[in-house]
Structures are given as structure tokens and as C-alpha cells.
Amino acid sequence: MPRFIMLLHDSGTFPPDLSPDQIQAIIERYVAWKQKVQANGRAVDGHKLADGTGRVLRGAVGHPKVIDGPYAEAREVIGGLFIVEAAHFEEVVELSRDCPHLDFGTIEIREVEPT
Numbered sequence: 460m461p462r463f464i465m466l467l468h469d470s471g472t473f474p475p476d477l478s479p480d481q482i483q484a485i486i487e488r489y490v491a492w493k494q495k496v497q498a499n500g501r502a503v504d505g506h507k508l509a510d511g512t513g514r515v516l517r518g519a520v521g522h523p524k525v526i527d528g529p530y531a532e533a534r535e536v537i538g539g540l541f542i543v544e545a546a547h548f549e550e551v552v553e554l555s556r557d558c559p560h561l562d563f564g565t566i567e568i569r570e571v572e573p574t
Contacts, residue, residue: 462571469538470564488559507539
């Protein structure tokens, strides 16, 4: 079955001053969505990316330039991802319609090329 990656782009609308209880409630929404998708027979794996970390490599093979980034201050940052098995794009779009991330940004869906 084809695999799709859902890249969770943060649009800067995530409230910066949430209490630990509010953060936990948001995490529970993501967990509930993932469990719902799995209960519908679709394999799904997800990860939140660590804030404020990362490196960007640019340049020729063997001599890349390494710079810090990306940063949360950037216009749009990938905050996490899900990998979903589905029959086609339309199915992933349908599964994504109630993903809690839509309250905080956009979801980019890409098919994973079989190797």
C-alpha cells in the first residue's frame, strides 16, 4: 500500500504562553486523531520535531556548508510529521480533514516513492 508523509507546517499561530495543562490537552488531541486513523485500519506513525534545533546543509557533495536552522522565527516551520499508509492521495486528504494541526498551520501531503 502506498505511504504518504504529512508535513505539519506551523504558521506562527500557536499560542506562545500556554500552560502545561493546555499543552497536554493539545497533545491529547493529536494522539486521539492518530488513534482514530489507526482504528480505521491505516498504519500511521508520527513525530514532533524538537523546537529550536536543526541544521541546514547546502553546497557540493563532500564540501557542504552547515548552518544553524531552521528557526521558529521563520515564516513557516515544519513542526512535525505523520506517515500514513493509504490507497491514494484523496484518502489521505479525507483522513486529514479533522487533524488538529489544521488549527495551528497547514499540512503538506507527499507520496513516498517506493524504493
